[in-house]
Amino acid sequence: MRREIPIAICLLAGLSFILEYFIPHRQVLSIFETIRQWSIIVIAFAYVLGLSNLVRVNFHVIQKKQRDWLYKIILVLGVFFTLIVGIIPYFGGIQEGTIFDWIYYYAQYPLQATMFSLLAFFIASAAFRAFRIRTFQASLLAITAVLVMIGRVPVGEKLWPGFPDFIEWIMNVPQLAGKRAIMIGAALGAISTALKVLTGLERTYLGGD
Amino acid sequence: MRIPHLLRLFFVSCIFLLVDFSLSVAQEDLSKSWFNLHRVNMLIFLVFFFAVIIYFIERAKRGKSLFIRRIAGLDAIEEAVGRATEMGKPVLFISGIEDVDQIQTVAAMIILGNVAKMVAGYDTPLLVPICQPFVVPVAEERVKEGYASAGKPEAYNRDNVRYISSEQFAYAAGVNGIMLRERPAANLMFGSFYAESLVMAETGFSTGAIQVAGTANIHQLPFFVVACDYTIIGEELFATSAYLSKEPKLLGSLKGSDLVKAIIIGFLTLGAVLETFGITHFTRWFFIE
Numbered sequence: 195m196r197r198e199i200p201i202a203i204c205l206l207a208g209l210s211f212i213l214e215y216f217i218p219h220r221q222v223l224s225i226f227e228t229i230r231q232w233s234i235i236v237i238a239f240a241y242v243l244g245l246s247n248l249v250r251v252n253f254h255v256i257q258k259k260q261r262d263w264l265y266k267i268i269l270v271l272g273v274f275f276t277l278i279v280g281i282i283p284y285f286g287g288i289q290e291g292t293i294f295d296w297i298y299y300y301a302q303y304p305l306q307a308t309m310f311s312l313l314a315f316f317i318a319s320a321a322f323r324a325f326r327i328r329t330f331q332a333s334l335l336a337i338t339a340v341l342v343m344i345g346r347v348p349v350g351e352k353l354w355p356g357f358p359d360f361i362e363w364i365m366n367v368p369q370l371a372g373k374r375a376i377m378i379g380a381a382l383g384a385i386s387t388a389l390k391v392l393t394g395l396e397r398t399y400l401g402g403d
Numbered sequence: 404m405r406i407p408h409l410l411r412l413f414f415v416s417c418i419f420l421l422v423d424f425s426l427s428v429a430q431e432d433l434s435k436s437w438f439n440l441h442r443v444n445m446l447i448f449l450v451f452f453f454a455v456i457i458y459f460i461e462r463a464k465r466g467k468s469l470f471i472r473r474i475a476g477l478d479a480i481e482e483a484v485g486r487a488t489e490m491g492k493p494v495l496f497i498s499g500i501e502d503v504d505q506i507q508t509v510a511a512m513i514i515l516g517n518v519a520k521m522v523a524g525y526d527t528p529l530l531v532p533i534c535q536p537f538v539v540p541v542a543e544e545r546v547k548e549g550y551a552s553a554g555k556p557e558a559y560n561r562d563n564v565r566y567i568s569s570e571q572f573a574y575a576a577g578v579n580g581i582m583l584r585e586r587p588a589a590n591l592m593f594g595s596f597y598a599e600s601l602v603m604a605e606t607g608f609s610t611g612a613i614q615v616a617g618t619a620n621i622h623q624l625p626f627f628v629v630a631c632d633y634t635i636i637g638e639e640l641f642a643t644s645a646y647l648s649k650e651p652k653l654l655g656s657l658k659g660s661d662l663v664k665a666i667i668i669g670f671l672t673l674g675a676v677l678e679t680f681g682i683t684h685f686t687r688w689f690f691i692e
Contacts, residue, residue: 212449215445216442217437218436218438220434222437223434241536242536244533244537248566251562306572309602310572312602313602319605323629323630382663383637383639383640383642383660384507384619385660386660387644390653390656391509395653
């Protein structure tokens with residue numbers, strides 16, 4: 195029963211979402227909407243699992259005074275401080291101008307933006323490696339990339355007025371053809387995996403036999 | 404049971420006529436309809452696809468041997484784990500940033516089980532940082548199961564499956580921290596990735612780890628191709644379970660999707676030729692509203 199019940203739930207939930215695509219009737223859609231709300235509630239509970247995992251893992255490190263244990267204290271305190279100021283009405287909840295809001299806009303938001311901005315440097319270093327001409331394919335890649343880059347800036351059009359159109363052709367024909375081939379393959383693979391999961395053929399993700 | 408060619412042709416013609424009729428019917432108020440006729444083509448495709456997969460699964464169950472081509476990226480997983488073992492360093496498994504309702508995450512969890520089994524056999528630590536809380540129990544169960552399958556349930560360390568953060572770049576920062584502090588010798592990245600893919604893959608590259616990545620998010624594939632040693636592209640991610648387990652029923656489903664792919668290529672070619680000659684009716688059958 196440990197496997198049959200999850201497979202049955204999975205099958206019913208999966209079928210309901212497939213049927214939703216084909217049945218536009220108002221009454222049926224309201225049932226599907228209810229199922230979707232259930233799933234949102236269940237997902238919300240999962241945050242408790244996440245929090246317990248985070249506390250357990252970091253608590254063990256603090257308890258054993260392992261490497262970086264001081265940072266773990268800050269992490270756990272930070273989690274609970276944010277949680278408390280967000281939940282307890284005394285601190286104003288999550289409204290604008292509250293402590294929670296301040297933490298979001300002046301700590302989390304800039305930190306995330308910092309991580310995102312690092313991407314520019316990572317792209318530069320990755321591009322440097324990718325465009326090193328060592329093989330025929332790498333040469334083709336480098337030449338195409340250089341052409342696309344030149345064609346996408348005003349100087350490209352100055353050099354040759356047909357440059358932007360040529361670049362559009364590269365992007366819309368060979369590039370898009372390759373991309374769509376991968377997309378079709380991936381979509382079929384996804385449908386096939388979904389079918390295996392729904393019918394219980396693929397049950398390894400459920401764990402123990 | 405063999406169906407005569409003429410009967411098959413008649414059957415296929417009937418399906419196309421049905422699609423043609425359904426697409427031409429005007430449905431005034433969809434909220435009162437019990438079936439969206441304009442999606443009948445999709446329903447037929449799904450039923451056909453499912454039937455083909457089930458047929459090949461049944462064929463495989465009867466013992467018919469099925470060929471599966473070599474996927475270098477999947478063979479490289481064992482090589483990466485072996486290298487980590489030799490160096491006495493952990494293996495890092497990253498399962499993407501999406502929840503278990505995404506099929507790529509499910510595929511990643513399936514691979515995680517196989518990796519855990521492999522890692523347990525080599526006595527190498529496996530670190531699994533998680534982005535979504537719902538993935539945590541699934542990952543814990545998969546890793547535990549992998550260790551048990553390898554006959555080493557006592558080697559399973561629950562603290563190695565770590566929830567980091569549901570925020571994309573907070574997660575990326577956490578994973579980068581693990582890469583830089585714990586210096587895993589092998590980074591395995593499977594699942595759904597977005598802008599954080601290159602941030603993590605480049606950091607992994609800078610630590611000198613052997614990296615194997617796989618995703619069906621096409622915009623992230625170039626990043627992985629550049630920064631990783633092996634990349635599993637699109638559909639190969641979903642073939643992993645069959646490839647690693649070699650289980651007939653899973654191989655059968657793979658064969659089925661390959662056949663449907665061939666049929667789609669046939670339809671695409673036919674559609675392109677007909678469109679070139681100005682015949683647009685055929686492509687209309689594939690429109691979805």
